Amino acid sequence: MAIDNDRHPNDTQFIETDVAIIGAGPVGLMIANILGLQGVRVTLIEKLGEIIDYPRAIGLDDEALRVFQSVGLADELLPHTTPNHWMRFTLRGQCFASIEPRSDEFGWPRRNAFIQPLADGILYQGLNRFAHVDRLLGHNVERFSQDTSGVTIELSDANGARKTARAGYLVGADGGNSFVRRTLNLPFEGRTKPNQWIVIDVRNDPIGSPHVYLHCDAKRPYVSAALPHGIRRFEFMVMPGETEEELSKPHNLAALMRNVVAEPDKVDYIRKRVYTHNARLASTFRVQRILLAGDAAHVMPVWQGQGYNSGIRDASNLGWKLAAVVKGQAHGALLDTYTMERRAHVRSMIHLSEVAGDIFAPTSRLGSWVRDRFVGTFNTLPSLKRYVVEMRFKPMPRYEEGAVLSPARARRDGMLARILDRMGHTAPGRLLGLMSEKRESAIGRMVYGRDPCAATPVGRMFIQPLVRQEDKSIVRFDDAIGNRFAIIGWGADPTFGLTSEARAIWAALGGCFVIAKPDTQMRFHDDVPAGVIAIGDIDGRLKDWFADVPESVVLLRPDRFVAAMCAPQLVSDTVVRLGRQLSMQPVAAPYPQRDAEVPCPMAAGLRSTAAEA
Incomplete structure (x- = not known):
């Protein structure tokens, strides 16, 4: 980062940087670490005075752990994780499905519990490795604008001191209520579930059993999840007429806990918060030199723990592409592949989360009846049960266009495909749509026809033995x-x-x-x-x-x-x-190496003076 006060009189600081990131949540922090390792100048802007220190996400998958590994921070994170964290669905006191994926093809367990504030803290401290990554906490972005050569950002700190930042690119990683997305006036399509949930995090785990349990209670569904360091999360459905203020009162909290713990009046609470499940997706993740990532680009229900992981996937996909463009290795057209690759997979993950919610907490008696009948088939159709238990339904990232050389994906066509499109807003439609996303499955072949990409691993993640x-x-x-x-x-x-x-x-x-x-x-x-x-x-x-x-x-x-x-x-x-x-640039002058003590494998890349395509 360079500061030049002469260019802006009246005590306004002027900052020059390659990439400005708005939002110091996990996605913004991860992108900053990825770019920092590549020698890219980064300015990270966060309106809060410190990173959030209360628990939010609790599930980390193997793909996300692999990204932590890529920035050299996996070993620091592991002490704050519980590997092989199974998800168990119970109905009338009986476990009808336990999701226990035991494969480790990407080098890590597929499901892990973790403590998000500790993980975010590790990402934040990881930025200390880079003199060229600057952090501006307690700074509010007032406005921004872009032109053909960059983005100008006006901001101020808690004391009212004003700064102007000039960046080649801007990443909006500022959450579901993203100021960046709203300023760009991008549609945020999807739906909001009518019911709310209260999340209660406690210390000194009053239950102690491992794993996460989704209790499909007809009167009030609830979740009980064991986390590292003796922390436990409970989530209870908020019933009509109940408010966060009333539910947070000690006697009402004790009433919620009475059927769950032995001593409901002796629970060590960390925090309590009511939230609504949203399933929304931005129409695009890129507008010229401005990009969206994480919750700013998509939000999803919590039932598969994929909100955090999807954001980390965004960071991994966008980080290397931004570095290549900033360093002149590729034209800006490479950034178009970010939306092309990530948006389709995010949509599938949103469908997955919605289906899990439909199974766990139906919003109608008919939905409960369908759920119970579906669960009942597990005893007679063991192959269906294995499909659920082994987590084969999880849509894996698969890029069939973008920064890959792969056969083109066949068009969605046929009567079944049109029927699924019309049923997409219903619970059965979401379930069938999710199952058909796996093109090599029987349902996928019925809906889409033959998959030209089924025989090739191009566009898929490589194994890590x-x-x-x-x-x-x-x-x-x-x-x-x-x-x-x-x-x-x-x-x-x-x-x-x-x-x-x-x-x-x-x-x-x-x-x-x-x-x-x-x-x-x-x-x-x-x-x-x-x-x-x-x-x-x-x-x-x-x-x-x-x-x-x-x-x-x-x-x-x-x-x-x-x-x-x-x-x-x-x-x-x-x-x-x-x-x-990859829209590569012609060779020109070398991009400057920074932080020699930190390996920067792509620092041999070349900066081009050619205009961005």
């Missing part, structure tokens, strides 16, 4: 290759026959080359050229992955999604095509 490095140490896959583009060949040198043009493109992206081979071969080095990383496949997971795909060379993006696949002899052509897809 343990691998052996050349110094014999064992690490997770991502830690072996760094936060950068990577070309990985199974058992063979991916640089053989690479043209000078392809090498130049990959060098401009700051990419690396990797040979993955059986661990037994790691002591043989003659097959590893200079400048190529060798990793040993310890447990055969990489070999199994490559055995199931049609090509043997994978091109990975910094966010660990597969950008392209090809045969070894087609690497050069694929790199050139991917460069065009």
Whole structure:
């Protein structure tokens, strides 16, 4: 950040930065960490005097933990998590479904409980690593405007001192009531559930049982969730006529707790808050040089714990793209792929959360009857129960257009598709729509027809097994290759026959080359050229992955999604095509390296003086 008071008289400070982020919640903090690692100048603006210190989100998935790993903060976070945190649905005292996904293909448990204030604090402290990331807490954004070369932001601190910030790009990560989104006048489409819930967080857990329980009580549904460090969360449905003020009174809180804990008058409360479930999605996540992320772009009901995780996915998707554009590696057109890739998946996650809410707390007697009949089928249809229990319904990110080289997705067509469109606002329609999102499923094929992308991993997240490095140490896959583009060949040198043009493109992206081979071969080095990383496949997971795909060379993006696949002899052509897809800039002067003590794998990227496309 640079401050120049001469440009703005009357004691107004002038700030120059590459990216301004409004909102120091988890999404804004994560984007700041990602950009900080890439050497990008960031100014983080937050109206509160400190980051929020009370519990909010309680569920962290494997994808989000992988993003914490990518910014070097997973080890700090782990002491504040409970891995393998199952979600159990109960009805009339019986558990009818326990969601227990036990796979770890991305390197971490799929469901984890965590303490959000501690996680946010770790992200905030992580910014201390970067002299080029500035934090302006207690600063209110009064207005902003953009032109073809940047965004101007007017702000003031708690004492009324005024500042003007000039940024190349602005990220609005300022929550569901986003000032940025409202100023842009973007539609925020969706619905608000009619019923409210009261959230009660307590210390010294009065129950002590692990996991999270969703009690489908007909009179008053409630949630009981065990969290790390002896904290427990309760959520009770607010009934008609009840208010937050009345429910928060000690005798009413004791009444809520009476059927849940042994001593309702001896509960150590942290906070109590009534909230409404919203399911809303912005019409776009980008307006020229201004982008939305997290709750500013989408909000969803809490029932699958995906609000926080979806925001972290936004940060991971947007962070590397912003860095590439700011550093001149790519034209601004690359940022269009952010909305293209993230919005469709967010919509699926909103549907998932709504379906879970429909099952847990139907809003009508008919809904309860349908739910009970649906649950009753579990005993006679074990395959359906496995589908629910193993969390196969969770829509995984799958980018079929954007910053990937993938077959085009077939158009939604046919009578069933049109019926689902009309049923989308109903509970059965949301359930069927969610199940059809998995295009390789039977329902998906009936609705959409054959999926041209089913046979390729392009657009999906790559696995993360343990691998052996050349110094014999064992690490997770991502830690072996760094936060950068990577070309990985199974058992063979991916640089053989690479043209000078392809090498130049990959060098401009700051990419690396990797040979993955059986661990037994790691002591043989003659097959590893200079400048190529060798990793040993310890447990055969990489070999199994490559055995199931049609090509043997994978091109990975910094966010660990597969950008392209090809045969070894087609690497050069694929790199050139991917460069065009990424809207790469021509080579010019190098972007300045900052914070030499912090690894910046993409710092070899080149800044171009060409105008933004």
